[in-house]
Amino acid sequence: MRITCPHCGSRGLTEFSQQGDASPLRPDDGAGEAAWVDFVHFRDNPRGEHRELWQHVLGCRTWLVVTRDTATHAILRVEPAADVRGRPRGRT
Amino acid sequence: MRYSVWSLIRQGLVGNRGWPEAWRDAAPKDRYDVIVIGGGGHGLATAYYLAALHGITKVAVLEKGWIGGGNTGRNTTIVRSNYLLPGNEPFYEHSLRLWEGLSAELDFNVMFSQRGVLNLCHSDAQRDAFARRGNAMLMMGADAELLDREAVRAMVPGLDFANARFPITGGLLQRRAGTARHDAVVWGYARAASALGVDIVQNCEVTGMVRDGDRISAVETTRGTIRVDKVGLAVAGNSSRLAAMAGLRLPIESHVLQAFVSEGLKPWLDTVVTFGAGHFYVSQSDKGGLVFGGDIDGYNSYAQRGNLPTVEHVAAGAVALFPALGRVRILRSWGGLVDMTMDGSPIIDRLPLANLYLNGGWCYGGFKATPASGWCFAYTLARDEPHELNAAYRLDRFATGHLIDERGAGPQPGWH
Numbered sequence: 356m357r358i359t360c361p362h363c364g365s366r367g368l369t370e371f372s373q374q375g376d377a378s379p380l381r382p383d384d385g386a387g388e389a390a391w392v393d394f395v396h397f398r399d400n401p402r403g404e405h406r407e408l409w410q411h412v413l414g415c416r417t418w419l420v421v422t423r424d425t426a427t428h429a430i431l432r433v434e435p436a437a438d439v440r441g442r443p444r445g446r447t
Numbered sequence: 448m449r450y451s452v453w454s455l456i457r458q459g460l461v462g463n464r465g466w467p468e469a470w471r472d473a474a475p476k477d478r479y480d481v482i483v484i485g486g487g488g489h490g491l492a493t494a495y496y497l498a499a500l501h502g503i504t505k506v507a508v509l510e511k512g513w514i515g516g517g518n519t520g521r522n523t524t525i526v527r528s529n530y531l532l533p534g535n536e537p538f539y540e541h542s543l544r545l546w547e548g549l550s551a552e553l554d555f556n557v558m559f560s561q562r563g564v565l566n567l568c569h570s571d572a573q574r575d576a577f578a579r580r581g582n583a584m585l586m587m588g589a590d591a592e593l594l595d596r597e598a599v600r601a602m603v604p605g606l607d608f609a610n611a612r613f614p615i616t617g618g619l620l621q622r623r624a625g626t627a628r629h630d631a632v633v634w635g636y637a638r639a640a641s642a643l644g645v646d647i648v649q650n651c652e653v654t655g656m657v658r659d660g661d662r663i664s665a666v667e668t669t670r671g672t673i674r675v676d677k678v679g680l681a682v683a684g685n686s687s688r689l690a691a692m693a694g695l696r697l698p699i700e701s702h703v704l705q706a707f708v709s710e711g712l713k714p715w716l717d718t719v720v721t722f723g724a725g726h727f728y729v730s731q732s733d734k735g736g737l738v739f740g741g742d743i744d745g746y747n748s749y750a751q752r753g754n755l756p757t758v759e760h761v762a763a764g765a766v767a768l769f770p771a772l773g774r775v776r777i778l779r780s781w782g783g784l785v786d787m788t789m790d791g792s793p794i795i796d797r798l799p800l801a802n803l804y805l806n807g808g809w810c811y812g813g814f815k816a817t818p819a820s821g822w823c824f825a826y827t828l829a830r831d832e833p834h835e836l837n838a839a840y841r842l843d844r845f846a847t848g849h850l851i852d853e854r855g856a857g858p859q860p861g862w863h
Contacts, residue, residue, distance in 0.1 A: 356754050369756045373746040373861065375700060388846070394788045395858050396698040396845040400687035402749040425701070426749045 356428050361435055364416045370413040377406040377420045402426050408436060411436070450554050458556065461482055469634055470641035475648045478674040479507045481828055482666055482682055484689060486510025487519040488629070489806055489813065491636035491647070493822020493828070495553075498643035500822075501829035506645045509668060511652035515633030520750075522814040523706050523738050525719055525730065527564045527624035528589045531580045534790060534839030534851040536587040541836050542819030543589070543623060548673030549818060555635030558628035558733070564719040565594070565602065565620045567768075573724070577619040584621070594621045604722055607770050613724050626719065626730055632817060636679035656692045658860040662801045663693060679804045679828050681820075684784030685749075686807035693803055697776050697791040698845045700860040703748040703782040704811045705757055709775045711735035720768070727764030736778060739765060743785065743811060745861045752782040783810050790844075791863030792851035795823050795837040801843055804828055805842070 359365045376398050382390040403426055409419045418436035423429065448454060450465050458465055481497060483490045486508045497503045508514075526540035526546050550556050553558050568574045574593070581591035599618045600608060608615055637647055642696050650672065655667035656678070665674045680689045712735050721728035729739035741761035744753045758780060788794065788808035793816070797804050807822040810818060823837035833841065839851055856862035 359528075367756070368483045368754055374860070375747065375861070392846045393696075398687070398700055399691075399699070400700050400747065401691075402685075402688055405747055407618075409749060423746075425747050427747065428750050430718060 356430070358409065358411075358419070358421060358430060359433055360414055360417065360419065361433060362417060363411065366411070366414060370411060371409045372412045373431050374408040374410065376400075404431065406435045468648055470637040471509070473512050473646035473648050475507060475509070475651060475668065475670050475673055475814065476646065479675045480505040481679060482675045483508045483664070483679045485517070485683075486647060486649065486679035487681065488513040488515070488636065489683070489809075489820045489824070490679075490815065490818035491633060491640055492817055493637045493641040493679060493681055493806065493824045494645045494647075494821075495643070496822050496825035496831060497643055497647060499787060501546075501825055502642035502730065504828055506640075506728075508640070508647050508671070509651045509653055509666070510577050510600050510647070510649050511669075513649050514647060515630055517859065518590055518785070518813060519629050519633050519782045520818075521781055522629060522704065523728070523730070524626045524629050524741050524814060525624070525728070526559065526627055526815040527621055528815070529564065529566065529580065529591065529621045529624065530730065530853060531583050532851055532853055533587070535853065536584060536589065538819055538840075539815065539837045540587060540589045541822070542816050543815060545818035545822060546627065546815075547623070549632075549635070551750065553635035553639045555631060555638055556628075557631045559625065560768070561623050562623040562718050562730070563620055563622045564624035564721065565599070565618045566721045566723060567606075567615055567618045567657050569616055570725050570782070574617050577617070579634050581619050582807050590621060590623050594618045594620050601699070602718065603716070605715070605771055606720070608766060610767060613722075613767065626732075627814075629814065636821070638681075653689065653692070656799075656803075658685055658693060663803050671863070677802045677804065677828055679786070679806060679824060681806045681824065683786045683807045683813055685811045686786050686805060690798065690805070693798070693800060695798055695800070697794075697805070697807070698842075699786045700747050701749055701797060702743045702746070702787045702860065703750060703753045704743045705753040705759065705761070705780055705782045705808070705848055706738070706740040707758075707780045708732070708778050709737040709739075711802055712737065712775065712779050722764055722768045725764035725767055727761055727768060729765065729769075737775065743787065743861065746783075748782075750782065751784060785809065785813075787860030787863060788796070789858040790850040790852040790859060791856065791860075793820075793840050794842050795820065795827055795840045797827070797839040798842065
């Protein structure tokens with residue numbers, strides 16, 4: 356599996372670290388307990404297309420949103436997380 | 448037929464033509480009291496204990512492929528009960544005790560070999576942590592021994608004791624731990640369950656669940672729709688997909704864990720050695736191959752295969768620990784899917800529906816749990832409440848905060 360970093364080009368897997376599903380967004384401060392439990396613990400975990408957070412830790416250290424097929428490992432899309440996730444949120 | 452030395456001799460005299468089939472390959476009926484989805488070790492053990500201990504025999508085990516063809520056939524067959532936390536250790540110790548009597552109970556040689564599991568430590572802090580874990584194990588009724596460096600050297604002389612990065616300072620040994628034969632476990636439970644009337648239905652993939660209010664009234668399969676009173680999921684690796692059919696989400700991510708076997712060697716290692724600091728563990732199979740593995744690859748996957756960096760990392764760990772392995776060739780490698788939960792511990796509980804139950808979240812340690820998992824899941828299915836052994840494995844612990852996080856890693860599945 357190789358990921359094409361928008362800044363550094365195609366790089367090997369060992370340069371990257373994965374942080375799971377990119378879809379859950381940090382709840383607002385006033386959100387109830389259920390929203391936090393869901394954010395911290397529960398995941399869709401699909402077989403197939405999955406948007407996930409990766410960091411190019413041994414490169415430019417940019418956080419990326421990688422759309423990847425979990426059944427085939429095919430990488431469908433790579434975008435800087437800052438471009439697609441709006442305001443910065445946890446998991447740093 | 449009861450297997451014995453007499454049946455062996457008798458069949459030997461007639462050219463082995465009289466062996467009956469070990470278990471019935473059943474066709475699905477219209478309706479069952481309990482459907483267990485997943486024909487691996489856990490599902491078949493559940494069906495066996497439902498019939499043997501709870502008198503529930505209108506049971507079907509639905510398997511999408513062939514029994515034992517999923518994770519049961521993809522693990523490294525290690526059995527141990529060396530956990531620290533009270534929510535875990537009594538459960539795994541119960542499992543180890545069931546393993547000790549399993550061949551006799553099932554009348555099937557599961558080749559349980561109590562060759563010991565030795566965890567290596569490399570610093571004073573790690574040895575202190577092992578002493579604490581060993582004491583916790585002893586207090587909860589298991590066995591544990593803290594070995595010093597010379598005792599480890601006497602037991603496994605091939606280790607690199609001169610390693611500057613990871614000097615071996617001792618180890619935690621559980622002598623009653625060991626390995627078992629995975630196929631035999633599956634066939635042993637299948638044979639015993641089938642003899643009690645359980646239907647084992649192969650090539651029967653569940654494609655949907657018919658929901659009637661807060662109940663599952665039937666499951667849709669590639670071999671037709673089957674009505675049912677209670678449904679148990681034992682499909683670790685795919686738990687989220689099955690739960691999604693019932694409209695539920697789980698605190699689980701599916702990851703890939705790779706394992707390896709080397710070419711056959713003469714007897715070389717008579718125990719199981721784990722090198723946690725270097726992400727490597729190894730045992731030697733009865734055929735002579737070294738069976739080994741490391742950590743999960745670290746990204747969500749349903750692919751049943753991993754990537755080369757992990758292969759390289761595991762091989763590096765192998766050579767760092769056992770320099771003599773440098774010229775041994777890897778024969779095969781494969782990947783299995785694991786349900787990684789958010790705290791690294793399993794779930795055996797009813798899901799938030801009236802009659803749907805989950806046995807999953809086994810992370811990379813499901814094989815050793817097979818007997819107790821089936822035992823506790825059968826209890827939970829039959830009585831609609833957990834046994835005290837699986838009382839901590841509730842789904843609601845993720846909301847109440849009663850997590851069972853052996854490594855203290857936090858809610859990030861790849862870190863457990």
